[in-house]
Structure formats: C-alpha cells, structure tokens
Amino acid sequence: MHVLHTFANNTTVPYLTWFTDRALREGSPRYTFILLHAERPRMMDEMQGKGFAVEWIRYDDRTRKRDMLLALPRLWWLLMKHRPDIVHCNLFDDSLPGLIAARLAGIKRRIITRQDTGFHWLHARRWMALDRWNNRMASHIIAISGENERFIIEREGAPASKVTLVHNGIPPENFTRQDPTMVAHFRERFHLRPEHLVIGNVARYVAWKGHRHVIEAVAAIIAEHPNVRLLLCGKGAGRPAMERLASDLGISANVVFIDRIEPGDMPSFYGLLDIYVHGATLEPFGLVYAEAMMNRIPVVSTPTGAALDAITDEQNGIIVQEASGAALADGIRRLLRLDRRAIGDAGARTAMRMFHFDRMWEGTIGLYRKAMQEP
Numbered sequence: 001m002h003v004l005h006t007f008a009n010n011t012t013v014p015y016l017t018w019f020t021d022r023a024l025r026e027g028s029p030r031y032t033f034i035l036l037h038a039e040r041p042r043m044m045d046e047m048q049g050k051g052f053a054v055e056w057i058r059y060d061d062r063t064r065k066r067d068m069l070l071a072l073p074r075l076w077w078l079l080m081k082h083r084p085d086i087v088h089c090n091l092f093d094d095s096l097p098g099l100i101a102a103r104l105a106g107i108k109r110r111i112i113t114r115q116d117t118g119f120h121w122l123h124a125r126r127w128m129a130l131d132r133w134n135n136r137m138a139s140h141i142i143a144i145s146g147e148n149e150r151f152i153i154e155r156e157g158a159p160a161s162k163v164t165l166v167h168n169g170i171p172p173e174n175f176t177r178q179d180p181t182m183v184a185h186f187r188e189r190f191h192l193r194p195e196h197l198v199i200g201n202v203a204r205y206v207a208w209k210g211h212r213h214v215i216e217a218v219a220a221i222i223a224e225h226p227n228v229r230l231l232l233c234g235k236g237a238g239r240p241a242m243e244r245l246a247s248d249l250g251i252s253a254n255v256v257f258i259d260r261i262e263p264g265d266m267p268s269f270y271g272l273l274d275i276y277v278h279g280a281t282l283e284p285f286g287l288v289y290a291e292a293m294m295n296r297i298p299v300v301s302t303p304t305g306a307a308l309d310a311i312t313d314e315q316n317g318i319i320v321q322e323a324s325g326a327a328l329a330d331g332i333r334r335l336l337r338l339d340r341r342a343i344g345d346a347g348a349r350t351a352m353r354m355f356h357f358d359r360m361w362e363g364t365i366g367l368y369r370k371a372m373q374e375p
Helices: 014-026 043-049 061-082 092-104 119-123 125-137 146-155 180-189 211-222 239-248 263-270 287-294 305-310 325-336 340-354 357-373
Strands: 002-008 030-037 053-058 086-089 109-113 140-143 163-165 197-202 228-233 255-258 275-278 299-301
Touching (some): 014 030, 014 043, 030 043, 030 061, 030 092, 053 061, 092 109, 140 146, 197 211, 197 263, 197 287, 263 287, 275 325, 287 305, 299 305, 299 325
Parallel strands (some): 002 030, 002 086, 030 053, 086 109, 109 140, 197 228, 197 275, 228 255
C-alpha cells in the first residue's frame, strides 16, 4: 500500500515521524511526501533518511492564491510520477490543490484530515465554500473530534457516510517522561513556591484559543486565592494584548508569559501544574488536552475539541458550558472543591484509552484498508 501525504506550511510534523517509524517497523505502508513550504522543510532529510521519497514545492502562504495555482500543475505531475494508491491531504493549503490534482491524476482514494475545521467559519466565511469543495473532492474525510465531525456534517454539508472519526493521538512515552531536575529548574525559573496554586495554559496567541477567558477566570480566582500563579506558554501576535489585559486586571504579578518550552521538556512543564485551563472556541482537537491529562493534571475546559469528547464533568475533569472567563472561573472553583488527584488520575486513564497513538494509527490504517477494498 502506497500512501502519498501532502502537507503545507510546516517544516516538521511530529505525527508523521511517529507514523513513518511505525511503518518501518511493520513494513507498511510505503510513504511518499509532497511538502509545500517557502523554504526547504527540515523533515525532508528525516524522511529521506528513512528511505521515503520526498518532493518539495516552493509555496508561500502570504501569496496563497497565486502559489496554489502555481502548485497545482506541479502536484499533478508529481502524482503522475509516483502513482500512489492513496493521496492523504492534511491542511487547507495543501488540500485544495492536492485534491484537485489527485482527481485529475485519476487517483480514486483521496483522503483529507480536517485539522483546521472551523477556522474559516470564525474568520473568513466566504472561504467555507472551498472547505465544502474539498469535502466533495475527497473520497473519505477524517474528523479528529466529535465536534469536528458534527461541524463537517451539519455546517459544511458533507455526507456522513464519507466521514470517519479518528482522534489524534500521541505516544505516551514521549509526553509523560518528567525530569525532576528540569521540574526543579522550572520552579526556580518561574519563581514558584510550594504554597502557590499553579494554573497553566499552552496555546498560540490567536483569538479563538481563548487566552482572554483564561486570564479573566484567573483574575476572579485570585480575588479568592491570592497565591495563584498562571503560566501562559505560547507565541503569537496577540500576546501584547493579553499582557495589557493582565495589567488592566491588576494580576501582572501573578502571570508568567513564557515564549517557549522545548518539546522534550513539556512533560516537566506539566509537572509544575496543579490545574490546566483551556478557553478555546471550536478547537478541532487540541493535543494539549491529551498531554495534560496523560500527565495526570486535572483539566478545566470550554466545551470543545478533544476535551468535549473525553471529559465527563466532575469525574475526570471539568467541562464548562461556554467560552467565558466567568464560566471557567466557576469551573476552577468546582474543581477546587473536589479531589484533584483523583480527577487527574481518572483523566490520565481516559487519555491513555482515547488518545494513545496506537488508536490513531489503527484508525488511520483501518480507513486506508477500507478504501483499498472499495471499487
């Protein structure tokens, strides 16, 4: 079975590393990659080193319309050259030209994973027509959460028969290996003391991630629990506005803005936290939920993405009813009245069952096999 992945705007993709490592162990599938990126993607060397063919199309998302048109004939030519059994597209920028090129090349099995569902709904609704077009061009659609699946069917009008739910997954051994020395280093770096109640959030500073709601919630909690510390880890153009919000609310001394934690140190970062809080709206999945839960950190979340699928309120986490500071503050209060350790342990068991990479692998390969058996 020969699967060709298209991927745009990313120089590395961790789950492609996990898939290719597993494929090498199991002897299938054979992968080829077409990467659309402004500069030579770093993962070219990785994938070529594993023996997989990789093609690079120069593509700049700042000139999206022009570069998609330029990429289309090149994609068609490369698909005719490699003749995969399955084309698997991943993000909007590679899916729009990739699915068209695959159809023109006569490739019947065209799969799209909807990693960015809801973005156009929130920010550019005229582009939703092209999301619907991609759904029509695909023979199979992978939804990555229940909310994601419902959106694709109900708002975008995709036939339910085309849609398969496969949750994203992570290898727990990579994301739960906490280093006590690094945890201690982080405690010193962020000036954390034993009496602090440490709340964390990891997300890019874009509006739909809900940093405003998280900061407003923590401001309300600080009025009742002055020893709270909020660690916000992420980058993005929206950070200055959130720094101003923390200042305006009078909690700057309680909030630590962190540019970056190295991926290998993220388990140790989670080891600092007493509570993980997420305030997103229409999150397609949200790997941070799975990471925090696997690290036994109780999660308080808005009703979206992976959290909505995994969390049973007050049993293995807290789900609030809306994306707002008031709702999240109420969720934190409810968690503080419960046994946080028991909630964290229950969340870890749920995450290991639902979001283990093995589940993602089995669901994806199962869909490939099903597609290969169809006429």
